[in-house]
Amino acid sequence: MKTEPRMAGLADVDSLARLCAEVQAWHASNYPEVFQPHPPLDELADFFRAQLASDQVRIWVVDADGGVAAYLFARLLNRAEGLFHRARRRLMIEHIGVQAEARRQGYARALLSKAEAFAIEEGCTDIFLDTWEKKEAAQATFAAAGLAQQRRLYAKTL
Numbered sequence: 001m002k003t004e005p006r007m008a009g010l011a012d013v014d015s016l017a018r019l020c021a022e023v024q025a026w027h028a029s030n031y032p033e034v035f036q037p038h039p040p041l042d043e044l045a046d047f048f049r050a051q052l053a054s055d056q057v058r059i060w061v062v063d064a065d066g067g068v069a070a071y072l073f074a075r076l077l078n079r080a081e082g083l084f085h086r087a088r089r090r091l092m093i094e095h096i097g098v099q100a101e102a103r104r105q106g107y108a109r110a111l112l113s114k115a116e117a118f119a120i121e122e123g124c125t126d127i128f129l130d131t132w133e134k135k136e137a138a139q140a141t142f143a144a145a146g147l148a149q150q151r152r153l154y155a156k157t158l
Contacts, residue, residue, distance in 0.1 A: 001085065004062075005061065005062050005072070005111050005113075005114040006060065006061060006062075006063070007058065007059070007060060007061075008048075008051065008052065008059040008061045008071065009052070009058060010069075011053060012040075012048075012050075012059075012061055012068055012071075013045045013048045013049050013052070014045055015026055015061070015068035016044075016045075016048045016059070016061070016068065016071055017041045017042075017044035017047075017048060018041065019068060019070075019071060019097050019099060020039075020044050020047075020048070020064075020071075020095065020097060021038070021039065021041060021044060022099065022100065023095065023097040024036070024037075024038075024039055025038070030114075044103050047087065047141045049121055050074065053154040054075075056075055056076045056077075057073065057074070057075050057076075058073075058074050058075075058076075058115075059071060059072070059073045059074075060072050060111055060114050060115070063110060064102055064105075064107075069098065069099050069102035069107055070096075070097065070098040070099065070102060070108060070111060071095070071096070071109035071111070071115070072093060072095070072096045072108075072111035072112070072115055073093070073094045073095040073096075074091050074092060074093045074094060074115050074118075074127075075091070075094055076089070076090070076091060076092075076122060077089070077090045077092055078090075078126070079134060080107065081105040088117065088125045088126070089123055089124045089125055089126060090119075090124055090125060090126050090127070090128060091115060091118065091119040091122070091124045091126075092127075092128055092129065093112075093115060093127065093129035094129075095106055096111060096112070096119045096129070098149070116126060116128050130153070
Protein backbone atom coordinates (compact mmCIF):
# COMPACT_ATOMS: atom_id res chain seq x y z
CA MET A 1 0.00 0.00 0.00
CA LYS A 2 1.40 3.33 -1.05
CA THR A 3 -0.67 5.51 1.26
CA GLU A 4 -2.75 5.05 4.38
CA PRO A 5 -6.35 6.27 4.30
CA ARG A 6 -6.89 9.81 5.50
CA MET A 7 -9.99 11.82 6.32
CA ALA A 8 -11.35 13.62 3.28
CA GLY A 9 -11.66 17.39 3.28
CA LEU A 10 -13.22 20.07 1.13
CA ALA A 11 -10.17 20.05 -1.14
CA ASP A 12 -11.12 16.47 -2.12
CA VAL A 13 -14.67 17.25 -3.24
CA ASP A 14 -13.94 17.37 -6.99
CA SER A 15 -11.93 14.14 -6.84
CA LEU A 16 -14.70 12.46 -4.87
CA ALA A 17 -17.27 13.62 -7.43
CA ARG A 18 -15.24 12.23 -10.34
CA LEU A 19 -14.66 8.89 -8.66
CA CYS A 20 -18.30 8.65 -7.59
CA ALA A 21 -19.32 9.32 -11.21
CA GLU A 22 -17.10 6.42 -12.32
CA VAL A 23 -18.74 4.10 -9.80
CA GLN A 24 -22.17 5.44 -10.74
CA ALA A 25 -21.52 4.67 -14.41
CA TRP A 26 -20.82 1.03 -13.54
CA HIS A 27 -24.04 0.84 -11.54
CA ALA A 28 -26.05 2.48 -14.34
CA SER A 29 -24.66 0.12 -16.97
CA ASN A 30 -25.44 -2.94 -14.85
CA TYR A 31 -28.72 -1.75 -13.32
CA PRO A 32 -30.13 0.88 -15.73
CA GLU A 33 -33.62 0.58 -14.27
CA VAL A 34 -32.30 1.80 -10.90
CA PHE A 35 -29.40 4.20 -11.44
CA GLN A 36 -28.95 7.51 -13.25
CA PRO A 37 -26.12 7.12 -15.80
CA HIS A 38 -24.45 10.55 -15.65
CA PRO A 39 -25.15 12.68 -12.59
CA PRO A 40 -23.67 16.17 -13.08
CA LEU A 41 -20.25 16.52 -11.50
CA ASP A 42 -21.17 19.84 -9.88
CA GLU A 43 -24.17 18.21 -8.18
CA LEU A 44 -22.01 15.32 -6.99
CA ALA A 45 -19.50 17.85 -5.62
CA ASP A 46 -22.35 19.64 -3.80
CA PHE A 47 -23.49 16.28 -2.40
CA PHE A 48 -20.02 15.53 -0.98
CA ARG A 49 -19.65 19.07 0.36
CA ALA A 50 -22.89 18.63 2.30
CA GLN A 51 -21.87 15.19 3.57
CA LEU A 52 -18.51 16.46 4.80
CA ALA A 53 -20.39 19.05 6.88
CA SER A 54 -22.32 16.38 8.79
CA ASP A 55 -21.00 15.21 12.14
CA GLN A 56 -22.56 11.79 11.47
CA VAL A 57 -20.59 11.21 8.26
CA ARG A 58 -17.00 10.17 7.71
CA ILE A 59 -15.31 10.00 4.34
CA TRP A 60 -11.84 8.54 4.03
CA VAL A 61 -9.68 8.60 0.91
CA VAL A 62 -6.55 6.89 -0.31
CA ASP A 63 -4.21 8.97 -2.45
CA ALA A 64 -2.14 7.57 -5.29
CA ASP A 65 -0.17 9.38 -7.95
CA GLY A 66 -1.29 12.81 -6.79
CA GLY A 67 -5.01 12.14 -6.66
CA VAL A 68 -7.75 10.26 -4.87
CA ALA A 69 -7.60 6.60 -5.93
CA ALA A 70 -10.30 5.32 -3.56
CA TYR A 71 -12.85 6.51 -1.04
CA LEU A 72 -15.20 5.17 1.59
CA PHE A 73 -18.25 7.17 2.71
CA ALA A 74 -19.85 6.02 5.98
CA ARG A 75 -22.62 7.24 8.23
CA LEU A 76 -23.11 6.72 11.97
CA LEU A 77 -26.61 5.50 12.78
CA ASN A 78 -28.20 5.29 16.21
CA ARG A 79 -31.24 3.11 16.75
CA ALA A 80 -33.12 3.33 20.02
CA GLU A 81 -34.34 0.16 21.65
CA GLY A 82 -37.85 -0.70 20.62
CA LEU A 83 -40.39 -3.46 20.61
CA PHE A 84 -38.57 -5.46 17.91
CA HIS A 85 -34.93 -4.34 18.05
CA ARG A 86 -32.22 -3.79 20.60
CA ALA A 87 -30.51 -0.41 20.77
CA ARG A 88 -27.64 -0.17 18.31
CA ARG A 89 -24.99 2.26 17.25
CA ARG A 90 -23.88 1.26 13.79
CA LEU A 91 -21.60 2.41 11.02
CA MET A 92 -23.22 2.10 7.61
CA ILE A 93 -20.90 2.14 4.65
CA GLU A 94 -22.84 4.09 2.06
CA HIS A 95 -20.26 4.10 -0.77
CA ILE A 96 -16.92 2.54 -1.43
CA GLY A 97 -15.23 3.28 -4.71
CA VAL A 98 -11.85 2.53 -6.23
CA GLN A 99 -10.63 3.85 -9.58
CA ALA A 100 -10.54 1.07 -12.16
CA GLU A 101 -6.77 1.34 -12.62
CA ALA A 102 -6.19 1.32 -8.84
CA ARG A 103 -8.07 -1.90 -8.07
CA ARG A 104 -6.44 -4.97 -6.52
CA GLN A 105 -3.88 -2.88 -4.66
CA GLY A 106 -5.39 -3.15 -1.18
CA TYR A 107 -7.07 0.26 -1.10
CA ALA A 108 -10.58 -1.02 -0.37
CA ARG A 109 -9.25 -3.31 2.34
CA ALA A 110 -7.33 -0.41 3.95
CA LEU A 111 -10.45 1.77 3.86
CA LEU A 112 -12.56 -0.97 5.43
CA SER A 113 -9.95 -1.43 8.15
CA LYS A 114 -9.97 2.33 8.85
CA ALA A 115 -13.78 2.31 9.05
CA GLU A 116 -13.70 -0.64 11.44
CA ALA A 117 -11.19 1.06 13.74
CA PHE A 118 -13.34 4.19 13.74
CA ALA A 119 -16.50 2.15 14.50
CA ILE A 120 -14.79 0.52 17.47
CA GLU A 121 -13.65 3.92 18.78
CA GLU A 122 -17.21 5.22 18.44
CA GLY A 123 -18.72 2.31 20.36
CA CYS A 124 -20.55 0.87 17.38
CA THR A 125 -22.07 -2.59 17.65
CA ASP A 126 -21.43 -3.37 14.00
CA ILE A 127 -20.56 -2.18 10.52
CA PHE A 128 -22.84 -2.90 7.63
CA LEU A 129 -23.23 -2.22 3.93
CA ASP A 130 -25.21 -3.50 1.03
CA THR A 131 -23.96 -4.44 -2.38
CA TRP A 132 -25.33 -5.56 -5.71
CA GLU A 133 -25.24 -9.17 -6.90
CA LYS A 134 -23.06 -8.38 -9.93
CA LYS A 135 -20.30 -6.88 -7.74
CA GLU A 136 -18.57 -10.21 -7.17
CA ALA A 137 -15.06 -8.77 -6.77
CA ALA A 138 -16.35 -6.32 -4.16
CA GLN A 139 -18.12 -9.12 -2.33
CA ALA A 140 -14.85 -11.06 -2.13
CA THR A 141 -13.15 -7.97 -0.69
CA PHE A 142 -15.89 -7.55 1.89
CA ALA A 143 -15.65 -11.20 2.94
CA ALA A 144 -11.85 -10.99 3.19
CA ALA A 145 -12.30 -7.96 5.48
CA GLY A 146 -14.47 -10.05 7.82
CA LEU A 147 -17.92 -8.87 6.75
CA ALA A 148 -20.46 -11.70 6.48
CA GLN A 149 -23.72 -11.78 4.59
CA GLN A 150 -26.62 -11.56 7.05
CA ARG A 151 -29.69 -11.25 4.89
CA ARG A 152 -30.94 -10.99 1.32
CA LEU A 153 -33.10 -8.38 -0.33
CA TYR A 154 -35.57 -9.55 -2.95
CA ALA A 155 -37.06 -7.20 -5.51
CA LYS A 156 -39.31 -7.40 -8.53
CA THR A 157 -39.16 -4.77 -11.25
CA LEU A 158 -42.67 -3.85 -12.39
